[in-house]
Amino acid sequence: xxxxxxxxxxxxxxxxxxxxxxxxxxxxxxxNTDFDYEISEVPFGGQAIxxxxxxxxxxxxxxxxxxxxxxxxxxxxxxxxxxxxxxxxGLLRIRQELGLFTNIxxxxxxxxxxxxxxxxxxxxIDFVIVRELTSGIYFGQPREKSQTQAIDTMRYSSEEIxxxxxxxxxxxxxxxxxxxxxxxxNVLATxxxxxxxxxxxxREYPEVKYDTSYVDSAAMKxxxxxxxxxxxxxxxxxxxxxSDEAAQITGSLGTIPSMxxxxxxxxxxxxxxxxxxxxxxxxxxxxxxxxxxxxxxLQYSFGRMDxxxxxxxxxxxxxxxxxxxxxLGGDYSTTKVTEFIVDSIKES
Amino acid sequence: xxxxxxxxxxxxxxxxxxxxxxxxxxxxxxxNTDFDYEISEVPFGGQAIxxxxxxxxxxxxxxxxxxxxxxxxxxxxxxxxxxxxxxxxGLLRIRQELGLFTNIxxxxxxxxxxxxxxxxxxxxIDFVIVRELTSGIYFGQPREKSQTQAIDTMRYSSEEIxxxxxxxxxxxxxxxxxxxxxxxxNVLATxxxxxxxxxxxxREYPEVKYDTSYVDSAAMKxxxxxxxxxxxxxxxxxxxxxSDEAAQITGSLGTIPSMxxxxxxxxxxxxxxxxxxxxxxxxxxxxxxxxxxxxxxLQYSFGRMDxxxxxxxxxxxxxxxxxxxxxLGGDYSTTKVTEFIVDSIKES
Ligand SMILES: CC(C)[C@H](C(=O)O)[C@@H](O)C(=O)O
Ligand SMILES: CC(C)[C@H](C(=O)O)[C@@H](O)C(=O)O
Numbered sequence: 001x002x003x004x005x006x007x008x009x010x011x012x013x014x015x016x017x018x019x020x021x022x023x024x025x026x027x028x029x030x031x032n033t034d035f036d037y038e039i040s041e042v043p044f045g046g047q048a049i050x051x052x053x054x055x056x057x058x059x060x061x062x063x064x065x066x067x068x069x070x071x072x073x074x075x076x077x078x079x080x081x082x083x084x085x086x087x088x089x090g091l092l093r094i095r096q097e098l099g100l101f102t103n104i105x106x107x108x109x110x111x112x113x114x115x116x117x118x119x120x121x122x123x124x125i126d127f128v129i130v131r132e133l134t135s136g137i138y139f140g141q142p143r144e145k146s147q148t149q150a151i152d153t154m155r156y157s158s159e160e161i162x163x164x165x166x167x168x169x170x171x172x173x174x175x176x177x178x179x180x181x182x183x184x185x186n187v188l189a190t191x192x193x194x195x196x197x198x199x200x201x202x203r204e205y206p207e208v209k210y211d212t213s214y215v216d217s218a219a220m221k222x223x224x225x226x227x228x229x230x231x232x233x234x235x236x237x238x239x240x241x242x243s244d245e246a247a248q249i250t251g252s253l254g255t256i257p258s259m260x261x262x263x264x265x266x267x268x269x270x271x272x273x274x275x276x277x278x279x280x281x282x283x284x285x286x287x288x289x290x291x292x293x294x295x296x297x298l299q300y301s302f303g304r305m306d307x308x309x310x311x312x313x314x315x316x317x318x319x320x321x322x323x324x325x326x327x328l329g330g331d332y333s334t335t336k337v338t339e340f341i342v343d344s345i346k347e348s
Numbered sequence: 349x350x351x352x353x354x355x356x357x358x359x360x361x362x363x364x365x366x367x368x369x370x371x372x373x374x375x376x377x378x379x380n381t382d383f384d385y386e387i388s389e390v391p392f393g394g395q396a397i398x399x400x401x402x403x404x405x406x407x408x409x410x411x412x413x414x415x416x417x418x419x420x421x422x423x424x425x426x427x428x429x430x431x432x433x434x435x436x437x438g439l440l441r442i443r444q445e446l447g448l449f450t451n452i453x454x455x456x457x458x459x460x461x462x463x464x465x466x467x468x469x470x471x472x473i474d475f476v477i478v479r480e481l482t483s484g485i486y487f488g489q490p491r492e493k494s495q496t497q498a499i500d501t502m503r504y505s506s507e508e509i510x511x512x513x514x515x516x517x518x519x520x521x522x523x524x525x526x527x528x529x530x531x532x533x534n535v536l537a538t539x540x541x542x543x544x545x546x547x548x549x550x551r552e553y554p555e556v557k558y559d560t561s562y563v564d565s566a567a568m569k570x571x572x573x574x575x576x577x578x579x580x581x582x583x584x585x586x587x588x589x590x591s592d593e594a595a596q597i598t599g600s601l602g603t604i605p606s607m608x609x610x611x612x613x614x615x616x617x618x619x620x621x622x623x624x625x626x627x628x629x630x631x632x633x634x635x636x637x638x639x640x641x642x643x644x645x646l647q648y649s650f651g652r653m654d655x656x657x658x659x660x661x662x663x664x665x666x667x668x669x670x671x672x673x674x675x676l677g678g679d680y681s682t683t684k685v686t687e688f689i690v691d692s693i694k695e696s
Contacts (some may be wrong), residue, residue: 045457088534118571119467137485137502143537150541152502154485158495184585186436189491193498216592223466223571223596238530244564248571 004037004302007067007266009044010058012087013280015073018271019196019288021338022071025314028342029298029307035061038069043077043130043273045087055090061097069301070098073290074275096134099262101160102167103239104132105272106256107226112319116328119223127229128175129246130168131239135160136194138236142213156190156235161197163263165231169205170234172225173179178230182218195233215242222246230287232306247272254286254327255319259300267301269293283333286325288315291341314344352385355614357392357408360435361628363421365621370419370642371633373662376690377646377655388415391433392442393423393623404436409445410597418446418616422623427529427540432555446480447610449508450515451479451587453620454604455574455594458548460667464599464676467571467627475577476523477594478516481608483508484538486584503581504538509545516581517553528559530566530586549691559680563590570594586604589658595620602634602675603667605641607648615649631681634673636663639689662692 010019023039030037038050042060049055055075064070076087082084094100109117109125140153165181172179181198183191195212202210213221215238222245232244247253261267271289279285290314299308323340324330332340358367371387378385390408399402401425407625412418424435457465457473457528513529520527529546531539543560550558561569561587569576569617570593582590595601601621609615619637627633640663646655671688672678 024646086534092535140499145541147544148506149654150484150504150536150538150657151488151607152536152538154500154502156498157497184588186434187486188498188500189493190498190500193493196495216588219567219589219593220596220601223593224599238589240532241566241567244569245567245593248568250574253568 002036002037003303004069005067006037006039007064007070008039008041009070009072010041010047011044011073012046012079013074013077013275013277015045015075017283017285017334018182018287018290018309019071019073019282021334022073022290024290025311025341025345026294028345029310033307035298035302035304044072045090046077046080047075048090049080049083049085049087052097053085055085055087056097056262058095064266065096067266069266071293071295071297072268072270074273076161077275077277083212088247092138094198094268095260096139098265098268099134100260100265100268101132101134101262102164103133103260105129105131105170105247105248105258107245109250112316113250113252118251119247119249123227125226125249126245127226127232128171129232129234129239129243130164130171131243132164132235132261133239136236139141154188154190154237156193158193158197162201164199165198165233165296168231169201169208172208172231173205177207180212180218180229180232182215182232182234182242183212184238186214186310187191190235191280198233219243219245222249230245243272246261254291254325254330255288255292256294257289261300267297269297283335284325285334286327287334287338289320291315291338310345310348312329314341315347317344327343345348350384352383352417353415354385354387354645355412355416355418356387356389356670357420358395359391359392359421359623360394360427361422361425361623361625361686362633363393363423365628365631365633365682366635366638367419367421367566369682370421370638372602372686373639373659373689373693374642376693377658381655383646383652384657385652392420393438394428395423395432397428397431397435397520401433403433403435403479404441404445410448412442412614415614417614417640417645419645420616420618422619422621425625426525426625439542440486442616443608444487446613447454447482448513448608448613448616449480449482449610451606451608452482452519453479453591453595453606455598456624457598460664461598461600461603465597466599467622471575472595473574475574475580475594476519477580477582477587478512478519479582479591480508480512480584481587484582484584487636502536502538504541504586506541506545509542510549513549513581515548515554516579517549520556521553525555528566528577528580529558529560530563530580530582530588530590532563533560534562540581546581561662566590567593570597578621588676593619600676601637602673603636603640605637605644607644609648615645616647631683632673633682634675635686639663639686658693658696660690661691661696665692
């Protein structure tokens with residue numbers, strides 16, 4: 001089979017709505033090109049719990065493992081509050097099973113997006129957070145709880161640190177050649193190991209400026225001086241917090257894609273926002289993050305910068321012309337925004 | 349001895365400069381009142397390392413233990429980078445030795461302070477973060493590091509959670525009756541214990557509205573909707589990150605005081621900012637955070653709301669009239685700002 005295989009995990013609440021947009025755009029942009037693909041839609045998250053009592057059924061995992069890339073929309077929601085194997089546990093498992101140890105999220109505020117930002121922007125912002133995704137306190141053992149005590153373990157090996165650090169430095173070489181390691185080395189033993197390993201990696205990249213910041217201080221700088229960052233490298237939990245903070249300073253969560261990748265297995269692309277139960281079914285979910293996740297996939301998994309660019313140009317045009325959903329101040333529906341983007345691509 | 353005993357830890361870099369301001373204001377406001385006190389200046393942090401090779405010498409600890417309140421300015425800096433017993437380790441030890449399990453930091457943006465904020469403020473902001481300060485991953489064992497592996501342990505007992513939760517709910521009763529627990533209960537075992545214990549405490553305060561937020565989501569809300577918070581209750585590491593983020597949205601770090609307290613021992617009052625090595629000795633350090641720490645001490649340790657109010661009124665006046673240091677856009681020195689405040693208090 002010479003077609004690219006793409007696993008499609010539409011998930012819960014607004015998940016299927018925005019996934020439909022993403023797939024429509026993918027279809028449009030690849031029409032009359034030699035980019036040939038096949039999708040396999042498989043259950044994941046709450047949807048999978050309803051069908052099989054398991055947020056990540058074996059068949060879904062297998063489909064993902066056999067694919068060239070994975071598109072995920074969004075999972076979880078109040079319907080599965082308190083179930084033992086939660087939708088989120090499925091997300092953690094898929095990361096680990098596929099060895100997706102690096103999560104990459106761009107934070108970009110250009111002149112088009114500036115007005116959405118809740119902060120007073122004085123310079124263009126363009127940085128990425130490279131978050132370690134399959135270790136640290138998310139997975140460390142022991143993790144235990146009784147009625148009177150609980151324990152979580154933050155654990156890192158030098159190898160786990162080295163491989164994600166390399167991704168960050170490689171990325172910096174393609175960007176502005178600056179890596180900032182964020183940690184809490186004045187308190188944590190794991191952070192001290194991060195410092196030792198990362199300075200070692202930094203020596204292999206003499207062109208890259210390398211510095212460090214404590215996580216509390218970084219939480220301040222993301223607000224006060226976000227323009228100073230190029231690539232932020234950090235461990236799993238800090239990355240979770242800081243990447244959401246960074247997304248918020250753009251004021252447009254509904255537009256941000258992300259990539260999770262490992263050494264060999266397929267990469268996974270998804271919006272950074274959740275399943276938005278409050279607006280599900282209303283037809284007003286912002287499809288841009290999903291559409292941009294498709295562009296990211298085309299660029300990074302399939303080397304089709306040309307197709308990715310076509311999508312990004314159309315997305316920028318929709319924002320410029322204010323053909324956007326209510327979260328961005330427009331009154332267009334998910335479908336209308338998608339149609340506009342599809343038409344722009346066709347015209348170009 | 350019927351005088352109140354106040355331990356004074358001036359610390360490093362700008363520490364002594366702003367402490368001088370704080371003490372001058374304390375002297376002024378208590379003149380011709382029945383508030384009688386005695387200060388004991390003792391070495392702490394880098395200053396103490398230079399003298400005794402120990403950031404927290406026994407004599408300093410003893411003085412603190414025998415005092416009614418502690419004023420701390422700021423410690424640490426490049427001079428002690430890499431020393432084994434760091435200034436910061438002294439800070440962690442004093443917290444633990446004195447059982448200061450609660451750290452309280454106000455985030456206030458009123459009309460006077462609004463212009464300093466890096467975010468677009470649409471409503472008045474007034475919340476406090478109640479951070480657990482003597483447990484969690486800062487102190488949990490095992491904490492180990494080899495060349496290839498490191499481990500930190502986040503550990504909480506229900507008792508440690510309960511006592512700080514009570515402080516938060518008591519505080520909410522004096523404020524807008526709303527507590528938000530911030531955790532990562534979708535991942536961490538310790539967070540699940542926090543939820544169990546805190547909901548129990550919440551039942552004892554039926555008037556207080558109680559809700560929860562994941563830490564990543566809270567990092568977003570502090571920027572997008574800070575007006576929704578009243579009291580944020582959280583564990584040690586999350587509190588470290590979120591309270592610095594919250595301080596940053598005020599745009600005036602140099603003005604924020606904090607209190608750390610336990611069940612019985614003296615409380616400790618300090619600015620939330622550090623020792624600012626880059627501006628030390630220049631006479632331009634902002635003294636407001638230290639002066640407001642003195643006011644906080646008068647209010648909470650000594651029940652002298654009257655004196656605290658006099659200080660706060662004078663501080664507000666200096667900001668209103670723009671008699672402020674460069675960090676707030678003024679060109680007044682530490683001494684000039686302090687003199688203005690001292691004079692305002694005398695006039696009132
Ligand atoms: C849902 C949750 C477990 C997850 C995480 O914390 O990693 C999410 O916040 C994310 O960032 O993808
Ligand atoms: C200096 C450091 C150990 C300390 C902490 O993390 O608690 C500081 O950031 C603070 O918040 O008081």
